[in-house]
Amino acid sequence: MVSVANEEKFTPPADSVLWNKDFLIGAATAAYQIEGAVNEDGRIPSIWDTFSATPGKTLAGDTGEVACDHYHRWPDDVELLAALKVGAYRLSISWPRVMTQDGQPNQKGIEFYRELLTALRAKGLKTYVTLYHWDLPQHLEDKGGWVNRDTAYRFAEYADMISKQLAGLVDAWATLNEPWCSAMHGYGTGHHAPGKQDVVFATQAMHHLLLGHGLAVQHLRANDPQAQVGIVANVGRGTSTDSSAAGQRAAWLFELQHNNWILDPLLKKSYPSALWELWPGAEPTILAGDMDIIGAPLDFLGINYYFRTNVISDGKHGYTEVDLEGVERTQMGWEVYPEGLRHLLVGFHRDYPNLPPIYITENGMATDDKVVNGEVDDHQRISFLRRHLAAVDAAVKAGVDVRGYFIWSLMDNFEWAFGYERRFGMIHVDYATQKRTLKRSAKLVTQFLAERAAQ
Numbered sequence: 001m002v003s004v005a006n007e008e009k010f011t012p013p014a015d016s017v018l019w020n021k022d023f024l025i026g027a028a029t030a031a032y033q034i035e036g037a038v039n040e041d042g043r044i045p046s047i048w049d050t051f052s053a054t055p056g057k058t059l060a061g062d063t064g065e066v067a068c069d070h071y072h073r074w075p076d077d078v079e080l081l082a083a084l085k086v087g088a089y090r091l092s093i094s095w096p097r098v099m100t101q102d103g104q105p106n107q108k109g110i111e112f113y114r115e116l117l118t119a120l121r122a123k124g125l126k127t128y129v130t131l132y133h134w135d136l137p138q139h140l141e142d143k144g145g146w147v148n149r150d151t152a153y154r155f156a157e158y159a160d161m162i163s164k165q166l167a168g169l170v171d172a173w174a175t176l177n178e179p180w181c182s183a184m185h186g187y188g189t190g191h192h193a194p195g196k197q198d199v200v201f202a203t204q205a206m207h208h209l210l211l212g213h214g215l216a217v218q219h220l221r222a223n224d225p226q227a228q229v230g231i232v233a234n235v236g237r238g239t240s241t242d243s244s245a246a247g248q249r250a251a252w253l254f255e256l257q258h259n260n261w262i263l264d265p266l267l268k269k270s271y272p273s274a275l276w277e278l279w280p281g282a283e284p285t286i287l288a289g290d291m292d293i294i295g296a297p298l299d300f301l302g303i304n305y306y307f308r309t310n311v312i313s314d315g316k317h318g319y320t321e322v323d324l325e326g327v328e329r330t331q332m333g334w335e336v337y338p339e340g341l342r343h344l345l346v347g348f349h350r351d352y353p354n355l356p357p358i359y360i361t362e363n364g365m366a367t368d369d370k371v372v373n374g375e376v377d378d379h380q381r382i383s384f385l386r387r388h389l390a391a392v393d394a395a396v397k398a399g400v401d402v403r404g405y406f407i408w409s410l411m412d413n414f415e416w417a418f419g420y421e422r423r424f425g426m427i428h429v430d431y432a433t434q435k436r437t438l439k440r441s442a443k444l445v446t447q448f449l450a451e452r453a454a455q
Contacts, residue, residue, distance in 0.1 A: 009444065009447075009448075010382060010385070010386060010441075010444035010445060010447065010448045011447075011448050011451065012386070012389060012390070012393065012448075013390075013393075016389075016390075016393045017392075017393050017396045017397075017402075018389055018393060018405075018448075018452075019452055019455065021452060021453070021455075022403075023403065023404060023405075024087045024088050024126065024359070024403060024404030024405070025086050025087055025088075025404065025405055025406075025407075025445070025449060026086050026087060026088030026089060026090055026126070026128065026404060026405070026406040026407070027081060027084065027086050027088075027089060027090070027406060027407050027409070027410040027426065028089070028090035028091075028128075028361065028362055028406040028407065028408050028409055028410065029070075029089075029090070029091055029092075029409055029410050029411070029413065030091070030092040030130070030133035030134070030177065030413075031091070031092045031093060031094035031097070031133060031135060032046065032048050032064045032067070032094065032133070032134065032135045032414065033064065033067060033068075033133075033409075033413040033414045033415070033416075034067050034068040034070040034411065034413045034414070035064075035067060035068075035069075035070045035071045035094065035097075036064065036065060036066040036067040036068065036069045036070065036071055036072075037069070037071035037072065038064065038065050039065075040071065041097075041106075041108035041109055041112070042097075042100065042106045042108050042109060043094065043096050043097040043106070043109060044096045044100065044101055044137055044138070044139070045096065045137070045138040045139075046094070046095070046096045046135040046136060046137060046138055046193075047134075047135065047136045047137075047138055047141045047145070047186075047193035047194045048064060048134065048135050048193045048416075049063070049064070049065075049138065050138050050141075050193065050194070051192070051193030051194060051195055052064060052193075054195070057193075057195065057417065058416070058417050058418070058419050059417065059418050059419040059421055060419050060420070060421065061419075062414065062419025062420050062421075063414075064414045066431075067413060067414045068411055068412075068413055068414075068429050068431075068434065069434050071112065073434065074112075074115075074116050074119075075119065076436075077410075077411070077436075078116070078119045078120060078123060080410075080411075080427060080436060080438075081120075081123070081125065081410060082123040082124075082125065083446070084426070084442060084445060084446050084449070085445075085446050085449035085450055085453065086125070086407075086445070086449065087125065087126055087404075087449075088125055088126035088127070088128055088171070088404065088406070089120055089125050089126075089127060089128065089410070090128040090129075090130065090361060090406045091116070091127075091128070091129060091130070092129070092130035092131070092132070092133035092135075092177060093113055093129060093130070093131055093162060094109070094135055095131070095132065095135060095136065095137055095158055096135060096137045096138075097109035097112070098110050098113065098158075098161075098162055098165075099137070099158055099161065099162075101137070101139050103154070103157060105161055105162075105165060110162070110165050110166070113166060114165070114166060114169065117129070117166060117169035117170065118169060121169060126171040126172070127169060127170050127171050127172075128170075128171060128172045128174065128359075128361070128406070129166070129170045129172070129173055129174070130173075130174040130175075130176070130177045130232060131155075131158070131159055131162065131173065131174065131175050131176070131216065132155065132175065132176045132177060132182075132212075133177040134177065134178075134181070134182055134186075134192065134193070134416075136151070136193075136194075140154055141194050145186075145187075145194055145196075145205070146182065146183065146186070146187065146204075146205035146206075146208045146209055146212075147187060147196075147201050147204050147205050147208070148208070149208055149211070149285075151208055151212065152208045152209075152211040152212035152215060153212075153215065155212035155215070155216060156212060156215035156216050156218075156219060159175065159215075159216035159219045159220060160216075160219035160223065163219055163220050163223040163224050164223045166224075167223055167224040167227075168224070168226070170224060170227050171227060171228065172227060172228040172229070172230065172299070172300065173220045173224065173227050173228070173229050173230070174230050174231055174232045174302055174361070175212070175213040175216045175217065175220070175229075175230075175231050176209055176212070176213050176231050176232065177232045177302075177304075177361075178232060178233065178234040178304060179206060179209040179210060179213070179231075179233065179262055180206075180233065180234055180258060180261065180262055181234060182205065182206075182209055183202045183203070183205040183206035183209060184202050184206075186202075186205065187201035187202040187204075187205040188201065188202030191417055192416060192417060199279045199282050200281070200282045202282075203275075203279065203282045203283065203284045204284040204285065206261065206262070206284070207284035207285070207286060207290070210262070210265050210266070210294045211290055211293060211294060213231055213266075213294065214290075214293035214294040214295070214296050215293060217229055217296045217298075218293075218296070228299040228300055229298065229299050229300075230298045230299055230300035230301055230302055230356065230359075231266065231298065231301065231302065232301075232302030232303075232304060232361045232362075233259075233262045233263060233266075233301065233302065233303060233304065234258075234303075234304040234305070234306070234362070235258060235259045235303055235304070235305055235344050236254070236255065236258040236259065236305075236306075236307070236308070236309055236340075237255070237305075237307075237308040237309070237337060237339075237340030237341075237343060237344055238250075238251040238252070238253075238254030238255040238258065238308070238309050238310075238311055238319075239251050239308060239309075239310055239311075240310065240311055240312055240313075241310060241312065241322070241324070242312045242313065244313075246313035246315075247312055247313055249313065250311045250312055250313040250314070250318070250319035250320075251311055251319070253274065253278055253311075253318065253319055254309055254311045254319055256272050256274055256275065256278070257275060257278055257279075258309075259344070259348075260272045261275060263348065263352065265291060265294045265295065266294060266295060266298065266301075267295070267352045267354055267355065268295070268352070269291040269292060269294065269295035270291060271283075277317050278317060278318050280317070297354075297356075298356045299356060299357070300356050300357050300358065300359055300403070301355065301356050301357070301358050301359075302358075302359050302360075302361030302362075303344075303345070303348075303358055303359070303360050303361060304360075304361055304362035304363070304408075305340065305341045305344065305360065305362075305363055305388075306332075306334055306362075306363070306364075306365075307330075307334035307335045307336070307337060307340070308335050308337035308340045309321055310322055310323065310324045310335075330365040330366050330367065330380075330384075331365075331366035331367050331368050331421075331422050331423070332365075332366045332418070332422055334365070336365065336384055336387075338384075338387040338388045338390065338391040339391060340391075341360075341363070341388055341391040341392065341395070342391040342392070342394045342395045342398075345358065345392070345395035345398075345400045345402065346395055346398050346399075346400060348400075349395075349398070349399060349400040349401075355401075357401045357402075357403050358400065358401060358402045358403065359402070359403055359404040359405070359406065360392060360402065360404070360405040360406060361406050362406060362408040363385075363388050363405065363406070363407065363408060364381070364384070364385070364407050364408035364409060364424050365380070365381055365384045365424065366415065366422040366423055366424045367380050367381055367423060368421075368423065369412070369423045369425075369428055369439060371428055371430070371437050374437070375437075375440070376428045376437055376438075376439035376440060377439075377440050378439045378440055378441050379440070381426075381439070381441045382440060382441050382444055385407065385441060385445075389405060392405055407426060407445070408424055409424040409425050409426070410425060410426060410427060411425040411426070411427040411428075411429050411436065412424065412425035412427070412428055412429040413425065413429070425439070426438070426439055426441050426442035426445065427439060427442055
């Protein structure tokens with residue numbers, strides 16, 4: 001253990017909820033970002049294999065073909081995870097790894113997750129498993145992907161199969177990770193796989209993602225009744241430097257499309273009507289009974305939060321993003337704004353009487369970390385985590401039922417369209433050698449958790 005100067009300690013104040021041993025502190029990853037082994041043991045192509053192999057789609061042409069080689073190195077990674085003293089690990093299952101094109105279980109792929117989950121449980125770690133972290137099988141995209149209603153039914157079949165195979169090894173199932181990104185970046189802006197650019201596609205994809213979620217919930221509850229069942233949404237804080245009514249409406253609209261577009265159907269069984277003012281003519285086709293399926297009760301809601309967006313009115317029915325000057329930013333260019341997390345949590349608690357318990361399932365930041373004399377001093381990340389944990393504590397003190405916090409990410413990994421340049425990990429990965437090096441943030445988190453356990 002390195003010696004730590006007092007001013008650098010990660011330790012929260014004495015009255016913080018973080019000292020409660022029941023408050024879960026974990027680390028998170030996703031399959032395509034760390035596993036590699038894209039052509040091994042029967043895994044079939046995903047939309048991210050296709051997208052990242054398409055020239056110009058990812059920074060430096062990076063792909064997830066090798067990533068962190070976690071598929072082969074998972075026993076060592078589990079040891080690293082356990083040494084951090086975190087209480088839980090959030091991972092995702094690669095749909096293309098566990099299911100064949102004709103919908104049959106791929107036992108070699110399933111066995112990988114069975115062994116991994118068994119090892120995590122043996123270390124005393126709680127297992128938080130996401131079914132869909134963006135890696136749709138390519139053969140389903142070839143038939144329209146999430147714009148095609150059939151994909152929701154295929155997702156439900158996958159959820160049914162894998163929850164039967166892994167029942168008893170999972171503490172909490174999340175159906176989807178960040179449906180906003182899957183729908184908007186995948187089918188609206190084209191920034192993510194499959195790279196489509198049509199808001200009509202995006203809104204229909206969102207409806208089918210949420211329908212797939214609701215159908216999957218039924219199978220998860222039936223097949224693994226001891227496990228918690230939820231979903232993970234990425235949320236964003238929108239503000240405006242324009243105090244006029246138009247400026248404030250612009251900020252409201254930003255949050256409406258980023259947050260309420262997902263949370264209203266889940267918790268109110270309806271889409272916000274103002275979405276169709278923002279996106280005229282983009283209403284999805286909704287069949288009778290869909291909203292009741294989507295709005296099935298949840299055991300928990302996962303919240304991913306990273307930054308604030310500043311907007312002004314576009315003079316019509318929408319908004320334009322305008323970057324603030326002189327604010328702290330991460331390597332991604334995202335503003336560091338912890339207050340946004342507190343604000344959003346308190347607002348959700350106010351606006352949704354049936355809000356389930358919340359876990360912060362992702363929060364973290366990218367920095368251009370380098371190993372110097374065997375050490376990685378990621379002081380900005382340490383400050384980032386400390387301030388965002390303080391924001392969570394403030395939300396809890398305001399009455400919000402937040403039960404845990406997962407740091408994104410366990411290790412540096414494939415950051416989607418940004419490839420390997422942006423480093424989010426508590427553990428540094430040398431991609432040439434696959435050597436893992438604990439960053440200072442990891443050591444401080446471990447030190448705090450050891451102190452907490454000793455109390």
